[in-house]
Amino acid sequence: MESRRDFLKTAATGALVLGSQSKLGLAAALDQHAQIGKSKVVIARDASLHGTGAQPDEKRVQDLLDRATAAYTDRDHPVEAWKRIVRADKVVGLKVNGLGGKGVSTHLSLILAICERLQQAGIKPGNIVIWDRNARDLEACGLTLNTDPSRIRVYGNDVAGYEEQSVTWGSTSVKLAKILSRECDMVIGLPILKDHSMSGVTFAMKNMFGVVERPQELHGGGCNPGVADINCIPTIRDKVRFTIGDAMTSVYDGGPGFHPERLWRPNALIVGEDRVAVDHTAWQMLERKRAEVGMPTFEAAGRPPRYIATAADAAHRLGTNDPQRMHLMEI
Amino acid sequence: MKYRSNWKWAVAALVMVATVADMGCKKKAVDPFPAPGAVADWQKTSETRVFAAKDLWQYIDGDAEQYISAGVVSTSTSDYKYKGELEATVDVYTMGDAAGARKILESGQSSDAKVVQLGDAGVAYAQSVIFRKGPYLVRIVAFESSPDAPQALLALAHGVEAKL
Numbered sequence: 001m002e003s004r005r006d007f008l009k010t011a012a013t014g015a016l017v018l019g020s021q022s023k024l025g026l027a028a029a030l031d032q033h034a035q036i037g038k039s040k041v042v043i044a045r046d047a048s049l050h051g052t053g054a055q056p057d058e059k060r061v062q063d064l065l066d067r068a069t070a071a072y073t074d075r076d077h078p079v080e081a082w083k084r085i086v087r088a089d090k091v092v093g094l095k096v097n098g099l100g101g102k103g104v105s106t107h108l109s110l111i112l113a114i115c116e117r118l119q120q121a122g123i124k125p126g127n128i129v130i131w132d133r134n135a136r137d138l139e140a141c142g143l144t145l146n147t148d149p150s151r152i153r154v155y156g157n158d159v160a161g162y163e164e165q166s167v168t169w170g171s172t173s174v175k176l177a178k179i180l181s182r183e184c185d186m187v188i189g190l191p192i193l194k195d196h197s198m199s200g201v202t203f204a205m206k207n208m209f210g211v212v213e214r215p216q217e218l219h220g221g222g223c224n225p226g227v228a229d230i231n232c233i234p235t236i237r238d239k240v241r242f243t244i245g246d247a248m249t250s251v252y253d254g255g256p257g258f259h260p261e262r263l264w265r266p267n268a269l270i271v272g273e274d275r276v277a278v279d280h281t282a283w284q285m286l287e288r289k290r291a292e293v294g295m296p297t298f299e300a301a302g303r304p305p306r307y308i309a310t311a312a313d314a315a316h317r318l319g320t321n322d323p324q325r326m327h328l329m330e331i
Numbered sequence: 332m333k334y335r336s337n338w339k340w341a342v343a344a345l346v347m348v349a350t351v352a353d354m355g356c357k358k359k360a361v362d363p364f365p366a367p368g369a370v371a372d373w374q375k376t377s378e379t380r381v382f383a384a385k386d387l388w389q390y391i392d393g394d395a396e397q398y399i400s401a402g403v404v405s406t407s408t409s410d411y412k413y414k415g416e417l418e419a420t421v422d423v424y425t426m427g428d429a430a431g432a433r434k435i436l437e438s439g440q441s442s443d444a445k446v447v448q449l450g451d452a453g454v455a456y457a458q459s460v461i462f463r464k465g466p467y468l469v470r471i472v473a474f475e476s477s478p479d480a481p482q483a484l485l486a487l488a489h490g491v492e493a494k495l
Contacts, residue, residue, distance in 0.1 A: 054475040099392060102418065102474045134389075196393055209392070216388035219396060254439060256393040258472060260458035261441055 038327040039274035039320050041281050044068035045330070049248060049267040056248050056267075061109040065117070068244070068271045071331050079120045085242060086186065088122030093184030094130045095240070097191050097207050098137030103258030106190045106246050108142035110269075114188070114244065115152055125152045131179045133210045134158040155179075162213040170229035170315070174212035180235060187240040189275070193247040193266065193282050195255035199223035200298040200305035202256050203282040204243040204275040205231050205318070227307035228316045231275065237318070243278045245270035252289045264289055276311045276319030277326045283308060363423045363467070363494045364409045370490035372483065376418075377410035401434045402427035404466075413483045417473055421491060424468040432463035447485065450492050457481060460488040464495045 046064045049056045066078040075081040086092055094114060096106040111130060118128055126149045132138050134156040135145055146154045160183070162175040180187065191207035198219050199206055205227045209215035218226030230236060247268040254262045266285060272278040283305050287297055298304045312321040320326060367375045380390070384403050387395040391406075398406070407423045426432045429451070436452060439461065444454035450469070453462025458480055459472045471488055473480045 101420065103472065197397055198393060202393070216392055216395065219393070253441075257391050258474070259439075260472060260474075260476070261443065261456040263458075 038325050039272065039277040040072060040327045040329065041270065041272040041274070041277050042068050042072045042329045042331065043247075043268055043270050043281065043285075044071065045266070045268045047267055050265055056107060056109055058109045058112070061107065061248070062113040062116070064269055065110065065113045065244070067331055068269045069117070071329055072271050078117055082117045082121035085188075086118060086121055086123060090123070090185040091127045091129065091183060092118060092123055093179060093187040093239075094128065095180075095187050095189050095191075095207060095210060096130060096132050096138070096141050096143075097210065097246075098132050098140035099210070100192065100194060100251070100256055101140050101258045102142075103260060103263070104192060104194060104249060104251055104255075105137070105140040105142075106192050107248055110244070110246055110248070111141065111143070111190065114190070126150050128152045129179060129183055130154045131160075131177075132156050137210070157211075157213075167233050167235070169232045171225055172218060172229040172233075174214070174218075174230060174233070176233070176235055177211045177213075180211045180239060184239060186242075189240055189243040189245075191243065191245055193245060193250040193270070193286065195251050195253050195262070195286060196223075196303070196305075197255065198303060199227065199307060200301075200303040201279065201283045201286055201308075203245055203270075204278045205307065205311060206279075208236055208240065211236065222303055222306055224305075224307040225310045225316075228311035228313075228318065231311060231318050232316050240275070242273055243271065243275055245278060245282060247282065247285065250286070250289075252286055252293070253295060274319035274326075276308060276321050278319075279305070279308050279311075280321045280323070281326070281328065361425075361467075361495060363407065363469070363491050364421060365487070365490035365494065370487050372414045373487050373490070374412050374415070375409055376412045379407055379409045382406045382408075397438070398424055398426075398435065402431035411487060413473075413479070413487075417475060417477055417480060417483065419471055419473040419484065419487065421487070422470045422472075423491070423495075424470070426466045426468060429463070429465050432466055432468040435468050436461060436463045447488075449485075449488055450495070453488070455481060455485060455488075458484075460484045462488060462492065464492060467495050469495075 044064050044067045046060055049060050051057050069081040073081040073084040098105040138156055143154050157177040160178045162177055163181055166173045166175050189204050189207050191203045194202045196202040199222050208230050247266045247270050250264050250266055251259050251262045252264050270278055270282055308321050311318040382390045383405050384399055404425045409421050411419045447453045447455045449462035450464030458476050461470045469491055471484050
């Protein structure tokens with residue numbers, strides 16, 4: 001029988017898994033952050049990420065990812081970092097975002113870098129599912145469709161379909177994508193940072209519009225409370241555990257579609273478990289860029305991302321939007 | 332008796348007027364996409380996809396609302412490639428009227444827009460060209476920048492304009 005001393009010792013070293021976190025990885029990291037009572041968010045940057053080309057350099061993207069995950073998990077070796085994030089016996093979904101088309105979708109180089117590290121951490125190729133709404137979105141990311149279960153799987157909700165029964169939370173009633181509800185044990189969100197004509201900002205939480213049928217019905221009120229509500233649906237809340245946000249390329253206005261005249265290269269990744277803190281951080285990054293080019297704030301433009309505060313409120317409790325309760329690491 | 336005869340003529344005339352009016356109101360089916368090679372060095376690389384207003388979210392979810400509020404009827408889109416390298420997408424929004432096309436064009440302009448002679452009005456940027464002609468709003472976007480892109484996009488835009 002484990003003594004109280006053993007129990008505390010185990011907890012302090014991060015080996016204890018608590019509650020729902022025990023189902024998947026991330027437990028240790030969560031425990032460490034809980035000790036300081038703050039949500040950790042890492043912004044990793046590389047000013048030379050793009051060089052002179054239109055696409056970011058693959059090697060530099062891998063390095064950037066490794067720096068971000070190492071900083072987040074307090075591990076030096078990238079594979080060890082990934083072993084803190086995922087467990088080898090699980091099916092891991094990567095929810096990319098290709099809605100903006102080829103110009104502003106989750107970068108292929110980032111997706112491939114993550115897949116490589118996942119496999120090195122022990123995830124079988126067939127237990128990695130890269131998905132989005134449909135084939136077009138996936139192809140916009142540069143991906144090739146594949147349903148062969150012996151290889152990394154790449155297909156959309158248009159192939160796997162949606163649940164027959166709707167699930168309801170707050171104001172929303174939606175049908176979940178079967179890839180989320182039936183196939184994945186854990187999901188890592190890979191959104192791309194964009195301005196959004198209605199919600200102001202689209203990033204970690206808004207990316208979940210791609211895991212439900214008919215997301216257009218959630219756009220009312222500037223997507224508030226739609227974004228916060230669907231993230232509270234237990235399947236989404238529990239399975240979508242980590243965000244590796246692609247802020248290597250972004251549009252600071254005119255989104256969510258591709259507007260090259262408003263294209264911007266922050267050359268960054270934004271990483272964290274607390275989806276609200278991640279979105280708040282991303283929002284501030286966009287506000288700074290808009291101020292830099294003389295554009296009005298989202299509030300002045302009439303589309304503040306109010307869903308971020310809603311997600312943090314007492315009814316939703318998805319995370320924190322209070323900078324004082326965040327541990328922001330910029331590397 | 333005479334009254335009944337006049338009544339029949341009136342009904343017949345009304346039917347005729349209604350028929351003519353209906354024919355006149357129907358827009359001619361337009362294929363705005365230049366065939367492969369019709370514009371020098373540009374090749375059409377995809378099938379044309381068409382979205383009714385109610386399905387526009389499937390193509391541009393999040394952006395769809397502004398087009399719907401401006402009265403979009405349908406949207407057609409095709410991909411093109413210039414000299415086998417520069418990829419671009421041509422979107423043609425068929426609005427309910429010219430005012431809808433104007434609304435979209437004017438709402439999306441930024442200070443670095445360069446006015447170009449295209450249709451009723453048009454602007455160009457380094458990687459995109461947007462213009463309107465009657466009820467049509469055309470947006471052509473290249474996915475990468477290149478020295479050739481501005482002129483190449485303008486040439487493709489003229490090719491589209493000629494078909495509207």
